[in-house]
Amino acid sequence: MFSTILQGLVQTHPLFVAMAAVVCGGMALTLVLLMRQVSLNQGRRRLVPLLWIALVAGGGVWTTHFIAMIGYRPAAAVGYDPTITALSALVGVIGVGVPLALASLQRARWARAGLGAVAGAGVGAMHFTGMAAMHNPMHHEIGSTVLAMLFGMAFFAPAMAVSGMGLAARWARGTGLVLGVCTLHFTAISGMGLQIIGGAAGEGIDRQLLSSFTALTTLALCYAAITAMVHRRRLSSARQEVARKEASFVAALQNMSNALVMVDEKRSITAINHRCYELFGIAEGSVVAGDRIERLVEVIEAGRAWEQARFSAIVDTHLERMRGTEMLRSEEEFANGRVLCISSRGVPTGEVVLTFDDFTEHRAAQAKIAHMAFHDALTGLPNRRSFRDHMAAIMEDTTPRALLMLDLDHFKVVNDTLGHPVGDGLLVQVARRLLDAAGKGATVFRLGGDEMVVVLDGAGEVEATEIGRAIIESLSRPFDVDGHKISIGCSIGASLIDGATNTSEALQRADLGLYRAKSLGRNRIQFYEDGMMEKALARRQMESDLTQALKCGEFRLDYQPICRLSDRAILGFEALIRWDHPLRGLVSPAEFIPLSEENGMIVQIGEWVIEEACRQLAEWPEEVHVAVNVSPMQMRLPSIVEVVRRALAAHDLAPQRLTLELTETALVRDGAHLARNLIALRAMGVKIAMDDFGTGYSSFTHLRDFELDQIKIDRSFVNVAQEDHKAWAVAQAVTNMARELSVGAVGEGVESSEQITRLMELGCDVAQGFFLGRPMDGTRATALLADAAAADHIAAE
Known part of the structure; x- marks a missing residue:
């Protein structure tokens, strides 16, 4: 078998063998790449690479055969019939290219192997058709002819049956195709007998030049096929990237947490997202791209949840900045209790992007945080920070005021014996009674623990003493906390506030009065008296x-x-x-x-x-x-x-x-x-x-x-x-x-x-x-x- 192939190689000039091998290898590489492209694409996108497979396979096999034939007995003058030569090229495309293209579409290995065998037989048909184009008489040995056909089918069938598109699979497929073409050609050449007719050697185109031109043309065909596939793949990737980005943009637009409307210079809506329908409570599709912005305002007002005139004016204000690029932002509170943050920005295309954020919960959360910052979490009374701000605000005012500092008697005993939850419940009830007893002209603060302060507006010593006694009387009544009957007392220290008294001094004076009230037996109110400060300083x-x-x-x-x-x-x-x-x-x-x-x-x-x-x-x-x-x-x-x-x-x-x-x-x-x-x-x-x-x-x-x-x-x-x-x-x-x-x-x-x-x-x-x-x-x-x-x-x- 090998001697038969070798005999065919010996009868062909080495230069032409090399040229034929290069063309065949280029063809195989191109076919492998095209087949991979077919596997990656779906539907109509496969048609172009399939067409290239048919052309490259037919042209490549035919060129390989033609170059090798030109190198066969180069000293002999051989002529070719152009019609039959062209027919052999057509046979290559139909007999080799078409089966290989069809095999690229098959998933079953046996189907690919069968079409590969057909393609191998097609290589033989193209070969013998091309041999028939010679003007010189010839004959073929039956044995070598059959063996050559079997070689082509034997290599093409397993080459196409290889699974996968990995590097190893591509090498195996390409090698099988090259071997199938080469073994078939040289086996058939070894069994061919050719009668040389003298006198025609100098006629026609130089065979070396012709073969070179043919080889270059085929390689150019392969290059064109590969280039076309690469560009097509890049274009396809670019289109996919554009499609992906467009899909991502649409998904982002529809899943934004804020409502978005894009309006062009003609006040037509070019984009609107799903959140817009949710925010304004309108039916999806009631306003679509192409509608004017006035349509959106009308549909929103149909639900009577928003103030149409005001909403329309706000939108107009934002749209007046069509040619601007800076962002305009405003927060609007509507009669339905909703708070919207409306922003607009012009884009280079001349459109304006309007966004609507529902700040209702955000504003409520801010209000809650602000309340927590200035109020006691347990009793709800203003806290120490609020007290400092309140005192700073009233210090410049000359209105007479009194400050009462309270201390609950025996409160620690309640915490120690009944537990802190009961103590907390007691403080809540104390705060309620304190608010009632202090009256409307009072502001009650909890500074911490059981320490509470009352600021009385427009109160002198007499009025403050009366309110202080009312507080003591109110807090002296028993409390019912979680089933526990609790009796406590209250001691109060008081001081008068005037424009010359700062917060620290007012508190200190009231604290000294409280200390005095406790020392005198508790359950009483004691105003600051002259000399108390000096005694306190001496004590410290x-x-x-x-x-x-x-x-x-x-x-x-x-x-x-x-x-x-x-x-x-x-x-x-x-x-x-x-x-x-x-x-x-x-x-x-x-x-x-x-x-x-x-x-x-x-x-x-x-x-x-x-x-x-x-x-x-x-x-x-x-x-x-x-x-x-x-x-x-x-x-x-x-x-x-x-x-x-x-x-x-x-x-x-x-x-x-x-x-x-x-x-x-x-x-x-x-x-x-x-x-x-x-x-x-x-x-x-x-x-x-x-x-x-x-x-x-x-x-x-x-x-x-x-x-x-x-x-x-x-x-x-x-x-x-x-x-x-x-x-x-x-x-x-x-x-x-x-x-x-x-x-x-x-x-x-x-x-x-x-x-x-x-x-x-x-x-x-x-x-x-x-x-x-x-x-x-x-x-x-x-x-x-x-x-x-x-x-x-x-x-x-």
Whole structure:
């Protein structure tokens, strides 16, 4: 088989073989590209590439055959009949090109393979038709002729049966087509016998020139086909891109969130989107492109939801700017409650684009945000920011006004016991009552928590006092919140506002009045009075000085002896804090202790007192004890137990030598909160004493409820005349009860020998007071103990 093909190649000039191969390869490449184009297109778009397949396949196969025939025995003079030659070209187009074009349309592999085989047979038909065009006599061997036809069909059929249009598939298809053409031609040539007729070799066109011209023409045909397909593909892609963009534009136009209408210079609508129908509530299609803008106005007004005259005027205003390029924008609120943002802009084509945005919800949201910014979310009352703006606006006005600052009494207890949701519900009801009680000429603000402010227009002190009392009376009535009956009170501080009073000063004055109202018993209104500001400044100065006092070591402890009356022996001392102010001198504890309890500094001061008292106690004999007054605020803290433990451990003291004193009022009022710490301290060994017994919630049951080591009879029952039988009767009762409960009793404020005698008669053998010893510093107390020890030693000798 291969020898047969080789024999055909040997009989053909190599140059012409190469030319034929180039033409055949170009044809195959072009056909593969055209077939791919057919697979990518649909419908009528396939006709042009199919036509090119027929032309390129027929022309390419014919040219390949013609060039190879010209190179066959180039030394021989061969002539060709032009009619039969032209017929062979037609056979190539019909027999080869048409089947290949039809095969490109088939999806079934067997159908493509069958048409490929037909095309292969068509190559043979074209070949033998072209051979018949020779003037020289010839003959063909049957075997080689049949083999050549089989070769063409054998290569073309699988080449067309290849699936896909990938690179590998295209290479396989192109190679099969080239092999089919070449093997068929050279096999047929090997079996051909040709009789050469001399004398005609120099006649006709030079065969090399003719073959070159033919090859170039065919390659040009292939190039033209490829170029046409490329340009067609680009044009198709461009059209698809334009169509895609147009579809995207239409989709965007119809899915815009705002309504759009485009109007030309003749006031005709050139574009209108779906949102326009929705926004204005008109039927879709009732206004279309080509209608005048007046038609849109008429249809919109037909629903009577918009103001026709106004809407028409607005549209005209925007359309007057046909030749402008800047945007015109306006917000319009219509009688139906809708708010439209209308914008217009001229475009280079001379049209105007009108857009309509529904700003109704946006405007409502803005209003809500503005309301939230200036109003309290819980009660709906104006907030602190609104209060500042309101005060800034009225400060320039000379109209008399009053400012009331309210504080709800015991509101924290409601939150702590019933929970914050109930507290919030209570505040809502308070706000309602407050608005009713304050009246129309008042503006009520909630500054935060339970702090509320009322600004009264045109009110002097008399009017403000009446309104304040009405508010107090209203808020004093019980509230029903989620099934809870709640009774609270209200304290009010008030100040008058004039042109010379700024916001900060007005608030400060009202706050001072409120502080005064609380100190006088709550449930009352108190106006600011002259001198309050100075007292407040002094108070703040003292607070600042207290902070520095602790840091700079300005506090010290004095110790007042506690004696056994029977022998005047010193049993211990009560530690008393003193403040040596660098400018004011000695400051009374009655001045700074209540202040330190209010601002919380009493905790740090109390820790220092315990530490300092234990330090001093460590220098005294083991039988001596020290008593320290402890604030209820400090006693409530879990840290008090650790503070005491750390102080005792630091100075290696027995806990029994330390006594912590609390007032009767503190024990009764805060007993439930103090119980855990009291139990822990007594378990440690520390003693607990009730100070000032009889001055608070005097009830003898308190002695039973609390496990105490000692009670101190207040000086108001001891430092009295002998004839004050009632006071001594109380002292007698306390002493007897203490004895029955096995609790020690200490008399306070002893200032005479007669009082000592009377206490001893009552059965109280321990006391303290100026008569027994005044408070002294630690050095003098140490010396006093030393003198007492020396006296005892001398007496013993």
